[in-house]
Amino acid sequence: MNTHSQSEYFGHQHLTVIEPTQGWRMLDWRELCAYRELLWVLTSRDIKVRYKQTVLGAAWAVLRPFTTMVIFSVVFGQLAKMPSDGYPYPVFVYAALLPWTFFAAAIGTSGGSLVGSSHLVSKVYFPRLIIPLSSVGAGLVDLLISTSILLLLMLWYGVGWSWNLLAAPVLLLAVIFAALGVGTLLSALTVAYRDFTHLTPFVIQIWMYVTPVIFPVSLVPERWQWLLYINPMTGLVEGFRSAFLGKPFDISGLAISFAVAIAVFLTGIAYFEKVERRFADII
Amino acid sequence: MTHPAIKVEGLSKEYIVGHTQEQHGTFYDLLASTLRAPLKRLRNLGGASKEAERFWALHDVNFEVQPGEVVGIIGRNGAGKSTLLKILSRITAPTKGRVEVRGRLASLLEVGTGFHPELSGRENIYLNGAILGMTRVEVARKFDEIVAFAEIERFIDTPVKRYSSGMYVRLAFAVAAHLDADVLLVDEVLAVGDAAFQQKSMGKMNDVARGGRTVLFVSHNLGAVRNLCSLVLFLENGTVDFYGAALKGLSSYERGFTSAGDRIDGSRFQGALSDHLRFEKLVCRQGGAEVAVLDPLKEFEIELSGTALRGFQSMDLSIGLFRDGFYIASCHDVPQEAAMRDGPFVSRFRLPAAVFKPGRYTIGIGASASIGQWTWGSDIASLEFSENWGGQSAERNRGVVSIPYTGERIQ
Numbered sequence: 001m002n003t004h005s006q007s008e009y010f011g012h013q014h015l016t017v018i019e020p021t022q023g024w025r026m027l028d029w030r031e032l033c034a035y036r037e038l039l040w041v042l043t044s045r046d047i048k049v050r051y052k053q054t055v056l057g058a059a060w061a062v063l064r065p066f067t068t069m070v071i072f073s074v075v076f077g078q079l080a081k082m083p084s085d086g087y088p089y090p091v092f093v094y095a096a097l098l099p100w101t102f103f104a105a106a107i108g109t110s111g112g113s114l115v116g117s118s119h120l121v122s123k124v125y126f127p128r129l130i131i132p133l134s135s136v137g138a139g140l141v142d143l144l145i146s147t148s149i150l151l152l153l154m155l156w157y158g159v160g161w162s163w164n165l166l167a168a169p170v171l172l173l174a175v176i177f178a179a180l181g182v183g184t185l186l187s188a189l190t191v192a193y194r195d196f197t198h199l200t201p202f203v204i205q206i207w208m209y210v211t212p213v214i215f216p217v218s219l220v221p222e223r224w225q226w227l228l229y230i231n232p233m234t235g236l237v238e239g240f241r242s243a244f245l246g247k248p249f250d251i252s253g254l255a256i257s258f259a260v261a262i263a264v265f266l267t268g269i270a271y272f273e274k275v276e277r278r279f280a281d282i283i
Numbered sequence: 284m285t286h287p288a289i290k291v292e293g294l295s296k297e298y299i300v301g302h303t304q305e306q307h308g309t310f311y312d313l314l315a316s317t318l319r320a321p322l323k324r325l326r327n328l329g330g331a332s333k334e335a336e337r338f339w340a341l342h343d344v345n346f347e348v349q350p351g352e353v354v355g356i357i358g359r360n361g362a363g364k365s366t367l368l369k370i371l372s373r374i375t376a377p378t379k380g381r382v383e384v385r386g387r388l389a390s391l392l393e394v395g396t397g398f399h400p401e402l403s404g405r406e407n408i409y410l411n412g413a414i415l416g417m418t419r420v421e422v423a424r425k426f427d428e429i430v431a432f433a434e435i436e437r438f439i440d441t442p443v444k445r446y447s448s449g450m451y452v453r454l455a456f457a458v459a460a461h462l463d464a465d466v467l468l469v470d471e472v473l474a475v476g477d478a479a480f481q482q483k484s485m486g487k488m489n490d491v492a493r494g495g496r497t498v499l500f501v502s503h504n505l506g507a508v509r510n511l512c513s514l515v516l517f518l519e520n521g522t523v524d525f526y527g528a529a530l531k532g533l534s535s536y537e538r539g540f541t542s543a544g545d546r547i548d549g550s551r552f553q554g555a556l557s558d559h560l561r562f563e564k565l566v567c568r569q570g571g572a573e574v575a576v577l578d579p580l581k582e583f584e585i586e587l588s589g590t591a592l593r594g595f596q597s598m599d600l601s602i603g604l605f606r607d608g609f610y611i612a613s614c615h616d617v618p619q620e621a622a623m624r625d626g627p628f629v630s631r632f633r634l635p636a637a638v639f640k641p642g643r644y645t646i647g648i649g650a651s652a653s654i655g656q657w658t659w660g661s662d663i664a665s666l667e668f669s670e671n672w673g674g675q676s677a678e679r680n681r682g683v684v685s686i687p688y689t690g691e692r693i694q
Contacts, residue, residue: 010387010416012465015286018373018382038413045410049401124390124397125373126414193310277376280369281298 010034021277027269032127039130043137050138061142062149065101069094076214085216087245091153091160095244096213096237098150099175102143103182103233104204109135110183111200114191118283128276129269132187136179143172150244162246171239174261178232181265184272191279211237217253229253232260286385288466288497289348289371294380296366296521300336340366341521344380348499348514350465353492355512355529356501357536359662362518364501368392368468371499386465389415391455391472400444404435404454407443411458425461432487433457452476460487466497485511505533506607537643537665552660556650562589565646565664579639579668585614585632587648591625598623598652600630604666605645606683613649620651638684641670 069090076082077089084092110132114121117131154160190196211233212219220228228234235250235257242249341363348354356364369375371382372390397414398407408429412422430439433453435446443451452472459467469488476484488511492498502508508515508529515532517525525532552562566573568584577583587602599620604611616630647661 012386014386016373016384016388018370018377018384020377020379034416035413037416037418038410041410041413045399045402045406120397120399122374123392124411124414189310195310199310280374 027129027273028127032129035127035130038126039134039137042130042134046134046138047141061145065094065097065146066149068101069097072097072214082215083219085218085241085247087159087247088157091150091157091245092216092241093214094150094153095241096211098143098146098244099171099237099240100208100211100213100233101146102139103175103179104208105142106136106139106179107183107186108200108204109139110179111186111190112197113183114187114279115194115197115283121283122280128279129184129272132184132272133180136176136183139179140176154244160245164243164246164249166243167239167249168243171236171243174239174258175233175236177265178236178261181261181268183268185264185268188268188272188275191283192275207231207233213237217250225253226256229256230260232257232264236261285350287347287383288350288352288385289346289499290383291344291346292381294341294344294367294370294382295339295378296341296363296370296375297337297378298340300338339521341370341377344518344521344523346516346523346526348497350385350497351492351495352514353488353498353500353512354514354516355508355532356499356516356518357503357505357508357532358518358524361520363521364518365392365470366521367518368470368499368501371468384466387415387463388466388468389459389462389464390468390470391459392468392470393472398443398451398455401442403442404430404439404446407454408458412462415462415464417462421463425463429454429457429461432461432483449476449480453480456484456487460484460491464496466499467491468499470501471503481507504608505537506609509533509607537645552648552658552663554658555655556652556658559592559594559652559655560589560650560658561592562587562648562663564588567666576667576669577639578671579641580637580671582636583634585634585646585666587630587632588627589630590627591623591652593625594654595623595625596653597621598650600648600650602630602632603647603649603661604639605647605661606642609683611639611644611684620653623652635687638686639666639668640683640685641668641672643667 072093073090077084077093082089113131113135114128120126121128121131186196186200190200208214210228210231212228217225217228217234217238235254238247238250239254239257241247344363344367356367358364366375368390369392370377371384372388372392374392397411399410402410405426408426409419409422412419430436433450433456435450435454438446438450443454446454453476455472456469456476459469467488485507488498488500492511498511500508500512512529514527515525515529515536516523517532517536525535552560564587566586566588567577568574568586569578569581574583585602587600591598597620599615599617601613601615603613614632614634616632644666645662646664646666647659648663649657649659651657
């Protein structure tokens with residue numbers, strides 16, 4: 001099947017039609033699939049570049065969430081005496097930092113990815129969606145490495161290790177969708193409005209404070225909790241806690257967050273496709 | 284009947300000019316203008332407002348290219364050649380019309396097309412292959428050929444940001460030409476390389492064409508176009524002026540230059556002095572009489588008349604003679620910048636016999652003065668020499684010009 005679609009798309013008789021586009025377009029999945037080799041090359045390039053010139057290399061993937069956890073544990077866990085649903089604060093916050101760090105890094109990098117690849121975008125053709133997609137891919141490697149630390153923490157504190165762990169891959173998928181949605185939206189917006197390069201880090205900072213990373217959802221009065229769940233990361237972060245710490249899943253909260261994540265994904269892709277044709281002209 | 288490799292119907296491209304705030308403004312501007320006129324903004328989501336200035340880079344272009352043809356695309360700067368290639372390469376979308384391309388397309392639009400500066404030459408070859416839709420296996424098969432053609436074996440693992448521009452273009456061309464594309468588009472990139480490389484690329488493009496693939500080649504080097512292309516597409520101001528046999532197209536193009544005896548189109552003379560100098564006529568004389576076509580075997584005179592409009596104290600004026608893109612010679616009217624008053628003037632140049640060979644030469648005019656720096660206009664006029672070369676065959680006397688010399692043999 002692999003070689004079939006490859007030769008079909010890039011074959012000597014394949015007819016490419018170039019026409020002006022009006023309004024909203026559907027994403028061409030087949031085309032995206034035919035270019036998967038390129039996605040692979042760009043993702044592995046991103047990963048290589050990320051680790052090639054740093055002294056710490058792979059250690060950086062672990063260091064960031066780990067040191068954040070330590071600082072948060074001291075400041076919020078000890079000094080501010082933040083409640084943590086009965087779990088030891090360090091592992092409580094780390095379980096949330098895991099998906100959050102991935103999400104924040106993914107949307108931060110993909111936001112600037114198109115503008116950063118302007119030399120490619122303005123000179124050769126390929127489905128532009130591949131660029132923000134490849135920057136999300138690189139963050140996955142970091143995520144996998146830092147998950148190992150979480151597993152160690154779980155052993156240390158003697159929590160988690162329940163059947164809930166099986167939900168982790170599904171949750172991860174949802175986080176990826178959310179990151180892709182926001183990431184592609186931001187990358188397209190940054191091409192059109194350059195000040196997004198400055199807005200994005202600010203948005204990410206604020207976003208973390210409206211996501212229950214440092215604090216548990218239970219801290220917020222019940223009748224206002226639904227507000228928190230409109231943020232798709234709320235349900236997903238709590239879901240990660242449930243999966244790794246063995247907390248019971250909040251199904252309704254998760255459902256809302258999943259729905260919003262999918263909606264964000266579709267909106268992001270749709271906007272991206274709409275403005276894609278103009279990228280080379282304005283980048 | 285074979286399908287055309289490229290089919291272009293009614294192609295038009297409109298650009299919105301200047302006003303960078305409209306192009307990629309700030310989000311702040313977007314918010315502000317939305318508050319002021321919300322409906323108007325929403326309707327133009329992500330687009331520019333209607334008041335921006337627009338111009339048509341291409342207008343109603345129609346042509347078809349059969350597989351295996353080599354088409355030279357010629358025209359003045361700004362005629363729309365690069366825009367046409369960009370649309371064919373799907374870098375930018377057309378405003379109107381329709382294009383059909385059959386098969387895989389590889390394009391070389393600028394030096395280092397699609398190269399990522401941080402990656403090595405090797406990695407970039409794989410990257411470009413992937414962009415073209417080739418699998419790693421396919422690229423690996425052609426890898427050695429590409430590296431050998433580009434002559435960068437020693438540097439293949441260095442990041443391309445360290446390559447010289449010559450190496451860049453060699454690698455870029457090597458990749459584009461070897462990666463098995465059905466249609467190859469080459470923009471005026473090759474001028475960056477040295478003469479040896481240019482020869483090699485012409486040869487390779489010939490091979491590509493003979494292999495049944497289609498080549499579109501944009502160039503100002505009319506000699507290269509003459510040698511390589513069977514067809515020529517002449518674009519003028521975004522429309523097709525001529526599409527057909529190369530020789531006919533090239534003469535049509537060259538005829539467009541002001542001929543000796545016509546009024547000069549001074550608009551080409553752009554720069555510091557363009558408001559201070561006006562050129563009237565360029566006339567050629569032989570044997571005292573004005574001629575339209577020159578006899579290459581006789582001495583001739585070029586006379587340029589013009590007016591110095593204001594502020595002149597001194598001026599240095601020169602004309603440059605070009606053939607097939609080569610700069611043959613420059614001639615100054617006085618040995619160095621000489622005293623000059625405002626008002627009309629005539630510059631005369633006397634040139635020797637039997638140096639300039641039959642064919643067409645173009646003339647550029649340059650000037651520098653006390654009031655303004657060096658200003659140049661190219662392709663302002665043209666000269667034509669008849670085929671009267673004294674019966675000598677062209678093979679015995681190659682070369683762009685003929686120089687006086689003696690040869691002897693001692694045995």
